[in-house]
Amino acid sequence: MNNKTNIPKDTESKNEVLVRVQGLSKKFCKDFKTSLWYGVKDLANGMLGRGYETGLRPKEFWAVKDVSFELRRGECLGLIGHNGAGKSTLLKLLNGLIYPDGGQIDITGRVGALIELGAGFNPILSGRENIYNNGAVLGFSRQEIDDRLEDIIAFAELEEFIDMPVQHYSSGMKVRLGFAVAAQMEPDVLIIDEVLAVGDLGFVLKCFKRIDTILPKTAIVFVSHSMPMVSRICNEVILLEDGKVRFQGTEVAKGIDLYYTRFSNNETNVVFNDGTIELESVFIEGERNENSEIASVNWNSDLKINFKFKLKRKVKSFPFFKVIIFDKEQRPVGVLTENDENFDFTLDNDIIRFSVFHQNLQLSKGVYSINILVSEGKIRAPLLRQNDIAKFQIIHELDIWPPFLLSAKFISR
Known part of the structure; x- marks a missing residue:
């Protein structure tokens, strides 16, 4: 079984490979x-010197299988994939x-990691004592930590609470302290896992x-479910699926589009149905x-949705149909x-x-789902509420946080 090897830092070359992963596997x-x-x-x-069993045994599965990549100083690798992807x-x-069951990891220099909320804190x-502990783990001397201490505390915005036990910190305070230590210490390799959310x-x-400031001097591995964040800082992306690499390359937008298509499961969810009508x-x-x-x-193109319903019994008046649009995090963004x-x-x-038609759709890039509400009468008595009946993906070159990207013109004055 090959495991992680730390290679002493010996150069500041811009093209220096800081992380080299070859055939990495874990079961x-x-x-x-x-x-x-x-x-x-x-x-x-x-x-006994017999070696480990390399294949899968009963009840085992590959959490990571045959992953390889190189990461140089000044590069940011985005790891994306759905829950359980590895x-x-x-x-x-x-x-x-943890140690791999196959493959090799070579890392040059100091490694700073934010892989779990509060990880590495006693x-x-x-908070002050934890700064010294984390700095020592990264390989910094007490004098080096002293030189950075005030900058770390100021960045974390924890001046009033820095001498309070970390167990009394909120989740946001722990994130601020963890990132401040990792970023202000400027490690050669910085690993960030979802904690910024x-x-x-x-x-x-x-x-x-x-990150923009330290990136030229370091290499960053960034994990997030927020594609605008990934698009913002990553110049390479790996899309994992069931522990395997589905996409790898510098075309970040292409990897994000493939990530979005994984939301195409069309299982329906009937919330309410009084038996009058059926989709x-x-x-x-x-x-x-x-x-x-x-x-x-x-x-900015047109959205057209074709519906087919079946009436199961007679209605006093014809139903009203309301189409509700949700984003991939199941937040309603429009009706x-x-x-x-x-x-x-x-x-x-x-x-x-019937068909529902909407012109010049200006939702921002991403995947959206459709919910349908069928009702009747002036009080809109519900007949059917069904969630996640279909999905569509908005194609655009920009990834942004807000749900709408509205067309605009700039006029000089």
Whole structure:
């Protein structure tokens, strides 16, 4: 079994390879007792010089399988993928918290890591004492930490609380302290895992400004579910799926688009149905690739959704249909105006067909889902509420946080 090797720092060359990963693999067992038994067997085999079993045994699975990449000074690698894809496992392998079952990791210089909220902090020690502990772990002398101490405290905005035990810190305070230590110490390799999602927007923007400052001198491995963040700082991306590399390259936008298409699971969720009406089909017009049924719609183009419903029993008045748009984090971002009571539906053998049309759609890049609400009468008595009936993807070159990218013109004055 090959494990992590730290190579002494010897050069400040811009093109210096700081992280080299070759054929990295890690497997886990789904059953705790079986895992203990395998551990005993592996330990015995190691003591007897027989080596470890490299293949999968019953109840085992690959959390990371055959991952390879190089990262140079001045580069930022984005690791993206859905929950369970293997991102956190890969980061723990890079940071030496767990050992690989195959492959090799070579890291040059000092490594700073923010892989879990509060990781590396002693909860009973104060923030100040934890700064000295973390700095020592990174390999800095007490004098070097002293020189950076005030900058770290100021960056973390914890002047009033720096001598309070960390166990009493909020999650946002822990993030600020952890990032301040890692960034102000300027390690050769900085590993960041999702923790910036906990901080407030002002601190996140300050973190990005700091990353811009230190990036020419370091190499960064950045994990996030926020694609605007990935697009903002990464010049290379790896998309993991079930522990394997699905996409790897410098075309960050292409990797993000592939990440978004993983939301194309069309399982429906009926929240309420009184038996009056039933959704038969829904189809969003747009381009589709062979690997996904999700529709791609260009920004500022038209959105057209075709519906087919079946009436299960007679209604006193014709229903009202309301289309609600949610983003990938299931936050409502818009609703399309419903039909009026005089709309002439196509009705054939209790089958209702109609299309909903919206011009110049200006949602920002990403994946959105459609919910439908069917009601009747002046009080809009609900007949059917069904979530996640279809998804579509907005195509644009920019990744931004807000849900809308509104067209605008600039006029000189």
